[in-house]
Amino acid sequence: MSLFFMILRKMLQNKWLVSTLFLGTLMTVGLVSTIPIYSEGILSRMLVKDLEAFQNETNAYPGAHLTKLSFQNESTKKRQERIVKLNEFMKETEKNGFGIPVKNLVVELQTASLQVIPKGIDADSIDRKQITSVKSVSQFEDHIVLVDGKMPAEEPVNGVYEVLVNNKIMSNLDVVLGTELQLFNTKGKVVAEVKPVGMFEKKQVDDPYFRSPQLENYDLSFVVPERTFERYFMVNDEIKVSSAWWYFVLDYSRMELRNLGDFLSTSEKIKEEAISATSKFQVDSSVPIEEKIQEYFNRSKRLSNFMWSLNVPVLIMLGFYMFMVSNLIVDRQKNEIAVIRSRGASRLQIMASYGVEAAILCSIAWAVGPFLGLLLTKMLGASNGFLEFVQRSSLPLYINAQSYQFGALAAITVFLMILTPVFFATRVSIVGHKQGQARIKKLPFWHKMYLDVLLLGISIYGYYAFKKRLAEMKNLGLSFNDLQIDPSQFVVPALFIVGGGLLILRLYPLILRIIYRAGSKIWTPGWYATLIQVGRSSNQYQFLMIFFVITIATGVFSAGAARTINNNTEERILYSGGSDIVIKSEWPSNKPVVVSSPGAAGPSQPSSSNGDAPTLKVIQYHEPPFEPYMKLPGVEDIAKVFVKEEATFQVGDSQGSAVLMGIDTDDFGRTAWFQNLLLRNPLNEHLNLIASDSRAVIISRTLADQKKVKVGDTIWVGWEGVDQQPFIVYSIVDYFPTFNPNPQNKDKEIPMLIVGHLSRIQLQLGLEPYQIWLKMRLDSTTAELYDAIKLAKLDIINIHNTREELVKAKNDPFLMALNGMLTLGFLSSIFITFVGFLLYWVLSLRGRALQNGVMRALGLSLRQLIGMLAIEQLLTSGVAVMIGIVIGNVTGRMFVPNFQIAFNPSLLVPPFRVVFESVDFMRLYIVIGIMLSIGLAILGYMLSRTRIHQALKLGED
Template identity: 45%
Template structure:
């Protein structure tokens, strides 16, 4: 108890320093605990998005669980009741508990086989049509329908006749009217007793969007729907049961499915199928969300991989921060520790004091950190880009066991980090301590062990491993999640930054000595004193300098990583579309409605005749097209330039006696294309795309070919090639140049296509030609219209213009809308949020670490400053000395951090490609750095230095000489 009181008194005495340390610990714990919350929130949003998109695209509810029983022919009628009851009991009683999610709808559909129907009175109903109908019943049927004709059926037989509801489609299909009685019979079954059925009403769903209708109403166009209880009594609960099939249906609320539930749901699904098939072999279960969840596990790997790559540098930086702060606290207490040791205190007693202090601080941080992390996570969920925020719905995040687990690890780590330097400091005597205070020189342990060189070599191996990984991706065209990623790739950038930062500290004394020697005759006293202090105690500043280097480098790396990935994704969208907007107008033609021509943008392969006789068959007449009004598209609101682009696949290219199939042709108007198309300047280096367009303009028959054609078939510049396709005679072209990239053309093959090597032995191939020449010598077929929008023009005004001009468009791709969509994608949201988090952490931790270090440093040098004031140095001179010390230590560390951050970004930002497949990395990954991002960091660092100097100046001005020079003070 006495130890606790003593620790509390010490903490109260140093309350401002303890408060700074506590604030740093709270932020550290909050940031660490926010990582699992943010990752879980992003993954949860991704899961919900996948389920919602499935519902929209397929018009099926993803949370549905449909159990289908269809009795096999060999199943005896007397066994059907027992099988049905056992399955019904399991599905009703066990399934909800196994799935353990609330359900919105539960229903059941039971049915007989379709049987031949004959009218009871042939005079009223024409007996000639062959009619087949089946009797069905649906649980809670009356609550979900509305009558549009007739009346509701009786709930029991009336004069031996079953009354039923039918759809309007059933009346038409079975050629019947309400009120007529039909006899259903099965001549092949001697035990089958004829059934009389009479339609008395026509129904339709109250709401076709109702989850109750897990089958489309058209399914019941040959059904007679009778009362559910009546069906069970007469066709199931009988010795000779007639039931043929049954469907049980649950609509579980998929919005309640959490990320952590996925593995359990998948395992329980397998268990349910196994249990049901044990009851009756052949029972089927249809669950759309199972396929989505299985696909999601792959997406989860990709997102988790990316978030891990982004968070590892931040986590390592936080660990370094905690250790640095702990070292500074212990270093400032070394004098007190040495005095305690000289008075007989053991190492155990000293360690207990710091253990108690660490537990108190870590406990407060553990309590306050996770709620703060939750607020931070919700704030980061509104990111629309790097350091950009919009009014978006917050991420589905909440305090979880994982968050508190991470918080506990961070809190425990802070205690350990405090105890490690305390352990070593507790063995130092007062004499050794005074010797160390006199001069902090000599080599550190990491310098003697060449840790800096080792770290740089390890990071270099990480670059090598990354290059090997990318080569495998390029060769195999595999998905990113199919290849195991070397964990070193996640640490390489941080190890490199730390290694080169330590290397800078190795040569830092030489830099200070060089500055001293360059102007030792002219330096003012304040600078001379600072140079002497720094050169004699260079080891004293190592922690601060490497910390500043690491945090600033990490901040720049986060900023450059975010900008690079965001910009590369935007570039990919623009490259894939080819321009701001690409659309396919509706073309008029003489094609018959049943055999409409296939648009050129999606050409179909032409079947090869199987025999010579078939090849001589008469060629059908070519379809004639009428061009849409191109001028109308040029004059759409917001359009700056427009061009026509004809694209066709399955084109044959003949050259030098060789025939190449499956070539894509793009025919353009070079001048308009150059003004409209989007293309990155570095893709055709050393030339600009306009140089290639100028070549096409020089000669109508000029053509550009892809390098894949040139390599595979030996076609070079100056060669003649001949292009043709089904039903079109060949036309000659001259190869003017070979290209690697072209707007909207992906030179990399999809992994699915790579599997069919016999059909596609080569990479995709492209020929670019002049549109007028192609139209005159080959054919006029539907082409796209590409648009470049004016700055500030919106998609809404473009769409409104298309509507006002009544232009028919069969397909439209808008790059701006695709970018908005991708920004709302959970994976992109996770990337921007994680990068913004890393940047904010860097700024906050840098400021806290800087301020805490210098406050502790000033506290330890009070006697020194008092002596300097006593011998006549003025306060402005002391402030000048502090400014020079800041420049020589913090300033140089900041400059080094900026250089290290830039170099680290150039070398290691490309490692983020490990989360993407090779086929999606077109155009090639390019490191992007915006000055605006760096400016944010520079401004923050400037504010930090200015505020730090102001606080230090205030501390200096309050030093009392009389107290500082007392014998007991030092």
């Protein structure tokens, strides 16, 4: 215990150093803890969103869990016992299972099939037998409304059971309410008499209580109260219960990654219990929720690996920080360690005392770190780009067991890193320590081990491996569901940054000597003193400078990577969409009902000479009014765009099929989205070129190359059932809005495109449905547009909303993790670097108090001393910032292009484009400038507080 208190006193004596060491440890643990917290939070939200989309698309409730028992040869008593036993288990599961709230537990019991005949009618006189059954459903009366009649009594009335029915069964039986019916079993014996007294329908149309949304399971059944079924039908040997359902209605909006394990284990227990209860067991799997859950477990692992890779540069920087601070502490105590060693203390004892100190710091950081990680994750979820934040609905975030496991791993790593300098310090005796103080500092270990060359070698190998993989992928047709980013795409650049920084710092003393000699005759005393100070002690600045290099270079690379990936994602969506909104409307026509694709032009039949009317020759479309679309709110520009996928063409002896687009050039140019960098000349110049001639067309480069077509050639265009008409090629383009010139797989032909005037196509080829492209004002909302469409009662088949696609892409968990972790990592790096910067220079100024006091005594003013400090900052921190900028830009130019692997380069349109925008770097440099300015101001203030007599008195001591 006394040893423990002694260690605490020692920590208090070095409270500033210990505090900064603890801060680094806490940041490391907190940053690592964000990985499982964020993975769980973002995937939980994505799971709920996917389940909501599943419900909208299929009209099936995704939070359903259905268990069905079917009985065959069991006795009535045995069936009853099994139902009661399983029912008790299900009710207990409702309270304690699944891990999410249960809205309803619906218990449905049903008899075997029975023949139904109105009372008083001879069974032999009926030609068609009507089959039905009797069932009970728990909580049924709470979820229905009576259309006619009344609720049935629980007890038989004059031996007749009152039942509820729906409209379908009444129509099938051709009876009215109040008609008494007899039920016959398979032996032809009357087993019960029933009387429909009430007709029901669902209280709410979208009520998930009903496992069949259209109530098909009630079309052949009479519904009796639960008590009636239990007392009279379940115990009747002549009827027998054939099936039992337990239908859980779960609140899937509360489903999170953390409780999916409970859901799966509970589902498995229900299966085991049901199997033990009967010889035949069935689980309805029409909603593949278990498959989705397993898919999200796999996505969680991939997202976790991805976030680890994003954290690599920051963790490297934190490792340098921890090693630097630990080194500073040990350097200040090397004399004490050497004295203790000379007096008989073993290396193990010294290591143990420092180990206890490190264990205290790491334990506290491990306990508190996940809470810091939770706060950092909230920032991560609000990121919309590098150093960009938006107001976004909060993620369901919790501190989980994995966050403590990851935190423990980080704390153990930090613990070992703290003890590393202590281990080397305990090897030196008191004599060796004094000899070391008198000698010139040796080269850092990374220069001795050529760590810079090794890291650069590994990173350059990785660079060429990416290049080779990229070349191979351009020959493959692959399809990705998520943004596929190889984790090593962030690890390798981080190694290049560290290796490049260390290599330049190896040359840094030589650069200082060149600067010193170049101006040896013109330097002022301040410059002389600073150059000598920095030149002779350049090794002691290495840690601080590599700090800055890693931070700045990582920030520059991160800004370029995030901007490039975000821009390419957005451009891909905008290009494929064509415009903000694309509407396909219903066109009245004489198309036969048998044609399955409404609005699509089916193949027309050749005309018949006999003039028979029943066979349709050509489908005639009637263009609906266009004006209502022009009056929709928020519309800035609007265009008609005709698209025919399988148009035919002929040029000379060559023929083929292509996509035919018909446009109004002026409207199309204002409405369509297009990146003019894709063409040598802006798109509008090509549109203006064909505007003056209705016969003019634009063709794709793929068509020109494949069919040897050039500008000025005549091309005949039509489609099946439509005679080809002549057009003249005015322009050839590589890209055009929505057109993808890349084959979707190896076996598919290269796509080709022809763009002509809509008016000529409609006049000479045929009038067929066109798309309506809308360019929306920036301040408009999708909700306003949809409400206006509904109010105008526009007959619309489909709406493609590019804005919704962009929002969906921004909410992709991998893209959010990319933006969030890069931003969070950089801000964490800046904060830690700022702390390390202040710590280093505060200790440096304290160590040079005598030197500064002597200079003041020799006549240097405070302004000159601060000027010397500024020069020293310029030669160290300033140079490190410049090195970081250069290395960051080189790293970005080398490695960011490889991120096109994430988008499948063989199918990517527009082509991948590396984007470096000045606004990103301005944010970056502003943050760094503020940090350095604050630090320099603090150091200048400390320097101004130095008293000459105190410094000289210190020297005398």
